[in-house]
Amino acid sequence: MIMEARNLGWSARGKPIVTGVDLVVNEGETLGLVGPNGSGKSTLMKLLAGIRQPTSGSVLVKGQALEAMPRRAAARLIAFLEQHSETTEAITVKDAVQLGRTPWLTPLQPWSAEDDRIVAQALADADMSGFERRSWTTLSGGERQRVHLARALAQRPQILLLDEPTNHLDVQHQLSILNLVASLPVTSVVALHDLNQALSCDRVGVMSGGRLVALGAPDDVLTLERVSSVFGVRVSIITDPGDGARIFRFHPAS
Numbered sequence: 001m002i003m004e005a006r007n008l009g010w011s012a013r014g015k016p017i018v019t020g021v022d023l024v025v026n027e028g029e030t031l032g033l034v035g036p037n038g039s040g041k042s043t044l045m046k047l048l049a050g051i052r053q054p055t056s057g058s059v060l061v062k063g064q065a066l067e068a069m070p071r072r073a074a075a076r077l078i079a080f081l082e083q084h085s086e087t088t089e090a091i092t093v094k095d096a097v098q099l100g101r102t103p104w105l106t107p108l109q110p111w112s113a114e115d116d117r118i119v120a121q122a123l124a125d126a127d128m129s130g131f132e133r134r135s136w137t138t139l140s141g142g143e144r145q146r147v148h149l150a151r152a153l154a155q156r157p158q159i160l161l162l163d164e165p166t167n168h169l170d171v172q173h174q175l176s177i178l179n180l181v182a183s184l185p186v187t188s189v190v191a192l193h194d195l196n197q198a199l200s201c202d203r204v205g206v207m208s209g210g211r212l213v214a215l216g217a218p219d220d221v222l223t224l225e226r227v228s229s230v231f232g233v234r235v236s237i238i239t240d241p242g243d244g245a246r247i248f249r250f251h252p253a254s
């Protein structure tokens with residue numbers, strides 16, 4: 001286990017938004033988080049990232065309380081791609097990705113050729129090589145998303161927390177980012193809206209009404225009954241004749 005949430009909760013002005021989440025994240029796995037709008041996925045991700053303090057319970061990273069961990073130590077372990085990331089507008093793509101190295105730089109260990117290499121690799125992995133000198137303001141929504149991913153990769157974390165990383169991306173880049181995340185030697189927690197994409201995660205957690213209502217292997221968790229009741233739709237499954245994979249189709253409930 002690399003990360004654990006124990007009875008984790010967060011309330012806003014007394015209103016519970018995330019309640020009683022117990023979650024063990026296994027080292028090396030890709031854990032998908034799904035759930036309807038407003039079910040608490042982003043709030044849970046922010047709690048796991050340590051940028052929101054729990055109003056109950058705790059998050060442990062490698063057995064240590066995240067709340068008590070110095071920011072730099074936490075940033076060496078965890079990188080977070082937020083759903084609505086913002087970056088200072090005057091910045092270039094290279095500057096934005098270089099920011100990912102910040103937790104690793106010290107007066108005794110200043111910027112080096114190794115940092116240049118890691119930044120170049122992160123840009124290549126996010127398919128943004130060649131954009132280094134471009135100003136952030138000139139990028140499209142999908143390109144911005146890929147720069148944010150490159151920044152998170154340049155952080156060389158042990159845990160990647162990605163909140164809707166495929167947002168704004170064309171299908172080719174959606175697939176390449178999910179394949180990349182699965183192939184990296186890191187632990188990933190990924191909030192997703194596409195349930196077909198969630199099927200390819202190692203495990204899936206389902207949020208509903210601020211609670212984690214199911215957790216396990218995708219086929220066990222994403223049953224027709226659960227998808228139908230949690231998302232309020234009628235669901236059917238078709239099988240891809242090419243590889244036998246299951247594919248969800250959704251229909252209005254009535």
Ligand SMILES: Nc1ncnc2c1ncn2[C@@H]1O[C@H](COP(=O)(O)OP(=O)(O)OP(=O)(O)O)[C@@H](O)[C@H]1O
Nearest residue numbers: 012017035036037038039040041042043044083207
């Ligand atoms: N600071 C806040 N104050 C009040 N309510 C909040 C606050 N932050 C989140 N909420 C509410 O908590 C609920 C959960 O929000 P959250 O963003 O975690 O959901 P989500 O599952 O990520 O949704 P989506 O799929 O739409 O991104 C929503 O109803 C939201 O309006």
